[in-house]
Each structure stands twice: as C-alpha cells, then as structure tokens.
Amino acid sequence: MLGNLRPTEIILILVVILLLFGAKKLPDMARSLGKSARILKSEAKAMKKDDEAAKTTEATQAAPADPAAQQPAPRTIQAAPGDVTSSRPVTEPNRTAQG
Numbered sequence: 001m002l003g004n005l006r007p008t009e010i011i012l013i014l015v016v017i018l019l020l021f022g023a024k025k026l027p028d029m030a031r032s033l034g035k036s037a038r039i040l041k042s043e044a045k046a047m048k049k050d051d052e053a054a055k056t057t058e059a060t061q062a063a064p065a066d067p068a069a070q071q072p073a074p075r076t077i078q079a080a081p082g083d084v085t086s087s088r089p090v091t092e093p094n095r096t097a098q099g
Contacts, residue, residue: 005013021029 018026
C-alpha cells in the first residue's frame with residue numbers, strides 16, 4: 001500500500017501533517033518518540049540480562065537450606081541516560097508515622 005505512493009502524494013501527506021501538528025510540535029514529538037525508544041531498548045536489555053542471570057544462578061545453585069536467608073535486593077527501574085527524575089524503586093518503602 002505505501003509502496004504505491006508517488007512523490008507528490010508523499011509531499012501532500014507531509015504538508016497535511018505539518019498543518020495539523022504545527023512546526024513547533026513536530027520536533028518535540030520526534031524527541032519524545034526517540035526517548036521512548038531508548039527507554040524501551042534499555043528495558044529490553046535489562047530484562048534479557050535478568051533472564052540470563054536467573055538461568056545461570058538456577059543452574060549453579062543447589063537447594064538452599066534456609067530460603068528466607070536469601071532475599072533478593074530491591075530492584076529499581078533504570079532511567080534513560082541523563083534522565084534522573086524517572087529512576088525510582090520498584091517497591092516503595094513503608095512510611096512510618098511521625099508524632
């Protein structure tokens with residue numbers, strides 16, 4: 001379907017998109033799309049590393065004597081490079097009442 005478009009039709013579609021969204025919004029939209037793609041890529045890599053690490057530990061680890069003694073560290077969601085505001089712990093700590 002898209003392979004049948006002629007250059008004039010493609011230019012017409014681009015002009016309509018430019019008129020709909022405006023020249024100021026298009027760079028912001030492209031930037032946010034790129035940022036989302038980087039985050040998705042880094043999360044996919046992290047999941048693959050976690051799966052590989054879990055497989056190697058399962059293969060090398062015998063049955064533990066005390067399962068409660070081996071509690072994993074809390075996991076965090078990694079932010080994109082340079083984005084320090086979105087990194088947060090997966091499990092939030094319990095808040096204590098202050099008197």
